[in-house]
Each structure stands twice: as C-alpha cells, then as structure tokens.
Amino acid sequence: MEANYAATNNEGKTWDGGSAKPLGASYGKMMMWFFIMSDALTFSGFLAAYGLMRFKFIDTWPIADEVFTHIPFIHGDYPMYYVAFMSFVLIFSSVTMVLAVDAGKQMKKATVAFYMFLTILGGIIFVGSQAWEWNTFIKGSYGAVKLNDGKIIQFVDSNGHKVALEDFVAATPYGVREEHTRDKGLWFVEDNNYKEYTVEQVIAGFKAHPELSIVTEKLNHETREKQIVPHAEAFGFLNEAKTVVKGANLKENEYGNTLFGDFFFFITGFHGFHVISGIVLNIIIFFNVLLGTYERRGHYEMVEKVGLYWHFVDLVWVFVFTFFYLV
Amino acid sequence: MAHAESHKAFIWKVFGILSLITAVEVILGIVKPDALYLGQILGTSPLNWIFIILTLMKAYAITWYFMHMADEKASFRRAVVWPTVFLIIYLVTLLLIEGSYLHDVLSPLVKWDY
Numbered sequence: 001m002e003a004n005y006a007a008t009n010n011e012g013k014t015w016d017g018g019s020a021k022p023l024g025a026s027y028g029k030m031m032m033w034f035f036i037m038s039d040a041l042t043f044s045g046f047l048a049a050y051g052l053m054r055f056k057f058i059d060t061w062p063i064a065d066e067v068f069t070h071i072p073f074i075h076g077d078y079p080m081y082y083v084a085f086m087s088f089v090l091i092f093s094s095v096t097m098v099l100a101v102d103a104g105k106q107m108k109k110a111t112v113a114f115y116m117f118l119t120i121l122g123g124i125i126f127v128g129s130q131a132w133e134w135n136t137f138i139k140g141s142y143g144a145v146k147l148n149d150g151k152i153i154q155f156v157d158s159n160g161h162k163v164a165l166e167d168f169v170a171a172t173p174y175g176v177r178e179e180h181t182r183d184k185g186l187w188f189v190e191d192n193n194y195k196e197y198t199v200e201q202v203i204a205g206f207k208a209h210p211e212l213s214i215v216t217e218k219l220n221h222e223t224r225e226k227q228i229v230p231h232a233e234a235f236g237f238l239n240e241a242k243t244v245v246k247g248a249n250l251k252e253n254e255y256g257n258t259l260f261g262d263f264f265f266f267i268t269g270f271h272g273f274h275v276i277s278g279i280v281l282n283i284i285i286f287f288n289v290l291l292g293t294y295e296r297r298g299h300y301e302m303v304e305k306v307g308l309y310w311h312f313v314d315l316v317w318v319f320v321f322t323f324f325y326l327v
Numbered sequence: 328m329a330h331a332e333s334h335k336a337f338i339w340k341v342f343g344i345l346s347l348i349t350a351v352e353v354i355l356g357i358v359k360p361d362a363l364y365l366g367q368i369l370g371t372s373p374l375n376w377i378f379i380i381l382t383l384m385k386a387y388a389i390t391w392y393f394m395h396m397a398d399e400k401a402s403f404r405r406a407v408v409w410p411t412v413f414l415i416i417y418l419v420t421l422l423l424i425e426g427s428y429l430h431d432v433l434s435p436l437v438k439w440d441y
Contacts, residue, residue: 023399023402023406024399024400024402025399025400030403033403033407034407036407037407037410037411041411041414041415044414044415044419048415048418048419048422049422051419051422051423052422052423052425052426053426054426055423055426055430056426056429056430056433058426058427058430059430059434059437060437065356079356079357080353080356080357081353084349084353088346088349091349092342094389095338095339095342095393097393098338099335099338101395102334102335102338103333106332106333149438216439223365224364224365227439236440236441237441240441307394308394311390311394312394314393315386315389315390315394318382318386318389319386321352321382322352322378326356326375326378327371327378327379
C-alpha cells in the first residue's frame with residue numbers, strides 16, 4: 001500500500017493532484033486507470049460488434065485456421081503458430097515492463113533502463129510481425145471467385161485441399177494480363193481493379209480439370225467444415241460468377257465474408273496503433289530514465305504509469321487473440 | 328522513499344502461468360479434439376468455452392499482478408473494475424442476442440441451390 005502514498009511529493013501543486021489522494025492513488029495513476037477504462041470499453045465495442053456480425057453470419061463465417069496459415073520463410077499450411085509467437089512476444093514484453101517497474105521501486109536506474117529497452121524491443125518485434133500478417137492477408141493465398149450476390153467460391157482438389165488459381169487457370173495465348181501502371185502506358189490512367197485472370201479464364205481452367213471441386217462459404221455445423229460441391233454441380237455456381245478475388249481488402253475478401261476482413265483490419269489496426277503509441281511513450285520514458293530525470297524526482301512513478309498502458313495493450317491482445325484466432 | 332523489496336521471483340511465476348495458459352490454448356487450437364470441438368454447450372462448442380475461461384484467467388493475472396490492481400485500495404479497484412466488467416457484459420449480451428435474432432430472420436432468405 002505504501003507505494004501508492006509515498007510516490008509523489010506534490011504538496012500544494014494542484015496540477016499534480018495536490019496532496020489529496022482520493023482512493024489512495026496519485027492523480028496521474030488514477031487518470032491513467034480511467035483512460036484505460038474508457039479505452040477498454042472502446043475495444044469491447046469493436047469486439048462486441050464483431051460478435052454481432054459473426055452471430056448474424058454464423059452459417060458462413062470464415063474459419064480462422066483456414067485464413068491465417070502462413071509462417072515467414074516457410075511454405076505450407078501452419079495455422080496458429082505465427083500468432084502464438086506474437087502472443088508470446090507481447091507477454092514477454094509485459095514481463096520486462098513489470099520488471100522495470102519493480103526495479104524502479106528500488107531506484108535501480110541501470111536495471112530500469114535495461115528492462116525498458118527489452119520492452120521497446122518486444123513491442124517493435126510485435127508490430128513488425130503484425131505488419132507481416134497484414135501483408136500476407138492483403139496478398140491472399142489461393143484466390144477465389146465472387147458471385148453476383150457476393151458469395152465467395154474457392155477451389156479444392158479431390159483431397160479437399162485448396163488449390164490456387166495459378167495452378168489450374170491457363171494463361172491466354174498472350175500470357176497473363178499485366179497490371180497497368182503509369183510508367184507503362186497512359187500516364188493519366190490507373191488500373192483500378194487489376195486481376196491476373198478473368199472469370200472466363202477461371203471457368204475454362206475449372207472445366208479442363210475434372211478432379212477439381214468448389215467449396216462454398218456454407219458451414220456444416222455438425223462437422224465444422226465448409227460445404228464442398230462436386231465438379232458436375234459446380235457450374236450452377238460458376239455461371240453466377242462476377243469477379244475474381246485475390247487477397248483481402250476493405251471491399252472484398254477471398255476467404256469469405258468481407259466483414260471478416262473489415263473487422264480484422266479495424267481491430268488489429270486499432271490495437272497496432274496502440275502498440276505503436278506505447279512504443280513511442282516507452283522510448284520517451286526510456287530516455288528520461290537514462291537522463292536521470294526520475295532519479296532527481298526521487299521516484300519512478302512515470303515508469304509505472306506508462307507500464308499500466310503497456311500492460312493494457314497486452315490485455316487487449318489477449319482478447320483479440322482469443323476472438324479472432326481461437327474461437 | 329523507502330526502497331520496496333523486489334518481487335522478481337513472483338513476477339516470473341506469473342509469467343510462467345501466463346505462458347502455460349497460452350501454450351494450452353495454442354495446443355488445443357491446433358489439435359481441436361473432436362469431443363470438444365464438435366459439441367454444443369450454451370450456444371457454442373465446449374472448446375470455445377475453454378478458450379474464453381482461459382482468456383479471462385489471463386486477463387485477471389495481467390490486471391491483478393502486472394498492473395498491480397491487487398495492491399490498490401479496494402475502493403479504487405472496484406471503481407475501475409466493476410463498471411468496466413458490468414458494461415462489457417451488458418453490451419456483449421445485448422449484441423449477441425441481437426446477432427442471433429438477425430441470423431434467424433435473414434438466414435432463411437439466403438439461397439444455396441444454384
């Protein structure tokens with residue numbers, strides 16, 4: 001308890017909370033907690049909205065394990081591993097943060113600086129991993145076809161494994177259509193909706209490969225698998241095809257419901273923004289520690305306050321991890 | 328200011344517990360035992376309930392021991408935790424009920440035979 005009282009010496013300084021300490025916490029720490037409260041409610045709003053939409057489209061929601069399957073430098077289908085690594089990085093940077101706070105209470109300047117440094121490093125690794133995850137999601141893995149009513153159709157082989165478009169769609173006699181950039185032709189025209197293949201090419205490729213079937217978004221709740229439609233019946237779906245989809249953005253998503261991508265970008269993006277601001281705050285405090293600011297002030301409460309924010313970022317990730325990747 | 332004693336050993340212990348819980352979550356997420364994954368309890372699979380409970384345990388450990396909520400005055404702790412928990416439960420309950428309703432109304436209108 002005494003740590004909460006003894007930390008500051010702000011007699012008469014109203015801006016710093018004066019000498020009154022309602023609820024036994026210093027002004028700064030209490031305000032940090034109430035900020036965290038409001039931020040927690042913002043994140044809950046996002047996650048609850050995600051839940052609303054997921055329950056609304058419970059029959060067709062993408063299976064996270066089929067979306068996030070990549071690990072850097074390794075090819076193949078490895079769901080969960082990369083995001084598990086990211087979670088451990090963030091938990092570990094939380095531990096180094098709390099060790100910095102602990103060292104601060106004992107006025108050990110060098111130890112605080114060391115642990116703050118490790119915390120910053122962990123944060124940077126996490127944000128870098130998140131950027132890679134976004135990049136992979138935006139680029140996509142297999143490619144799909146979108147129907148007139150917005151449904152997504154993916155292609156699978158006889159074993160039920162997903163097949164990428166480039167593995168069965170033949171190029172035209174002129175090769176694959178290139179993306180038009182300003183330096184290649186008309187400088188005032190941009191390629192707004194570049195796709196490597198057209199719908200006609202994809203359907204022709206599908207016809208030429210009778211071993212392929214299509215998989216719809218529809219989820220079988222008994223087996224928890226997406227519905228596979230055999231080759232012969234697939235053309236009813238493919239005749240409705242409107243565009244080819246590769247990767248995900250705010251308007252379309254090769255893995256299924258566009259809302260899945262929208263919420264993914266919005267929630268992990270907002271969280272990533274918090275991590276970045278946390279890193280900036282940590283760097284400022286880190287330099288203040290090195291300069292001896294808190295040594296002169298007589299206490300390291302600033303490290304504790306920025307630590308609260310950093311732990312909160314970790315706390316949010318625990319929930320994002322559960323509701324985006326596990327549940 | 329009196330120098331507080333170090334809680335290093337305790338911090339590493341909390342880290343061990345958090346890592347263990349995360350590892351269990353990841354392993355269950357990869358293996359997905361059919362018995363837990365395919366069943367249905369209170370609206371979702373038993374596996375999802377395990378994930379949610381483990382997540383709440385992690386959230387408790389982080390808030391109480393990393394953010395030192397355990398060391399704050401009970402009045403302050405309650406001023407922060409109770410409204411947050413209450414409002415989140417309230418919001419989530421309403422929105423999930425609403426989501427199920429939307430599903431019940433809309434899903435019969437979605438065509439699957441082409």
